[in-house]
Amino acid sequence: MNTSSPMTLVDRWSESLRAAGPLPGPGWLQRLRERAVSEFSESGLPNRKTESWKYTPVRAFEKLEPPAFGSDRGVQAVVRPQALLDADCTMVDIANGVLAAPLPEAPNGVSILALAEGMQRYEIQLKRLIEKVDLEGSSNAFAALNTACLEQGLVVHVSENVHAGALLMRWASSAGGASQFQSFRVFLLLEAGAQLDFLEQYQSEETAEKGLNVIIQAELGHGAALGHIRVQSEPESMTLLTSTSIGQTADSRYSYRGFDLGGGMVRHEFEAELNGPRAFADFSGAFVLDNKRHVDNHVSVDHASPDCRSEQFFRGVLGGRSRGVFNGRALIRTGADGSSVRQSNANLLLSELAEMDTKPELEIYADEVEASHGATVGRLDEDAVFYLRTRGLGDDQARRMLTSAFCRAVTERIEDRALAAKVAEMVDSAMPGGLPGNSAGPKAES
């Protein structure tokens, strides 16, 4: 009797990771990688019974091939998107999951390093961050996978009281080649009083069918400020998974402005730990979906210290058969008195077949806490559509104007006015084409 069964995906991936053998880096990292492979192979991928993955199917990930190692992945062959900022800004390119050389010259007081170099300079900090990542259980399978493949990475360090300006990271994958699921890790280390604007732009070649598994870990010293802007315009064939963890000390500020305008399967996880008084974390995001695209935002803020503030502000526009997920959690621990938590998630369904799952989770164990939350899923205000039409705007134009205004609440949160206008334009052009209420189709010119 033949007892051999086809290898499962997890087995195949685990085997491929073991076959890669030891990767460069210190001994502790090698041991941790091995442990991560074991954890991954044991827990397997999350499924519908995994609470945090209930609404996000992992099918898209199953189509991908195991990660490859080394830098022979066609770095030169990738067409990069036009930079969001002026071309002379400090810019780092990631092509097919590999850091493109050479790295830009960093301003005074700032280091921009590849992981291997960064490990030599900041091993203690990086070790602490790498070991902090939870590898256990199926809900952490992708974190385990990322740790198991930890080879490609970027380390950014900003010295005390240095204002580093903007750093733009462009992620692009090529249309050709295997559909690999590439891991990448970013470390952002901001000393006390340091400031950094960290921008990410995701845009691959038109038919690229790859996956990215990105972990970003930031540490903010006393009074440090990290601005994080992400504009994602991947083709529908791309799969993107990101996980951002921010460790915050007293008086530090973190702000996220995220725009998902593309991608087939996209999931962003965020975790902020407010470990010092008066820390502030602000997550604002918008997404525009059509066809069968999927975007999932999972935000979790841990108020572990008094007088901290956090905000979650997400808006979604869903057309076609698309699906959106928002899960916003805030934990206010005992003793974190005087905390303030604001949460708002509003969604606009443009199609009968689109679906939005939104779930706020507030857990409050402290006193004198200010907390507000609201979630809505609705349709365009037909009175407003009619009002605009009576002024001469076509049905389609009226709907676009209203939908665009809905997302503007998020683009307006970008401080840089020129960038805000540019992103708003990108959001507008990502709007689903066939808006409802226009069933009569294009009218003949009269």
Added chain:
Amino acid sequence: MLEIRNLHATVGGKPILKGLDLKVDPGEVHAIMGPNGAGKSTLGNVIAGREGYEVTAGEVIYNGKDLLELEPEERACEGIFLAFQYPVEIPGVNNTYFLRAALNAQRKYRGEPELDSMQFLKLVRAKLEILHISDDLMHRAVNEGFSGGEKKRNEIFQMAVLEPRLAILDETDSGLDIDALRIVAEGVNRQRSEKRSIIVVTHYQRLLDYIVPDRVHVLADGKIAASGGAELALKLEEQGYTWLEQGGIQALDMEIRA
């Protein structure tokens, strides 16, 4: 300009207009008065093309065209303007941006070049002053957080910019204090011209002290029950709508015919 014949319309299956006739010539100002529920707002909505207002019989001819065949935006581009009784708040849409987009949509329809923001600002500046509209209001979202008076002034301001051939003012006086009423009326009067017709729909006579109509019609139970000159409005004010409903129409008709 506008000819309505035997118009019947239902809202949610309920008959509201029951054989309304009305003829408005170019340059004329007509007032339509009537008690609540007579169908005043329905008339405005049917002319503007709001969904849910079903025309079951009759016709509306506007400049020789069958108006009921046109989409709301086509009616607007053909020169019809409805000043809303309750202007809609549109969060996130800047007032200036919206109005320029609307004007340009109409200009495009008529084959005229679109205006850039500089040309547009030049055009609107003078009109803002007449209606006492501050720059600040122009930079806010359409009607969002506007006071009742500001909303109505904004409607008349839009009318001044869009320069319609037929404007329907639906209870534009409601919710206005006497000063705001004067400003709005002044804004409307400045727009009276030989080429522009205006239909003023109102419950009260007081607006007509400021906008003096050429013709006054009484709308009751879905039909024009009586028509006359400006003096008819005064008569109504004096007697009240109850008197009208209790058979006063006959007497009124006699007087007017006389």
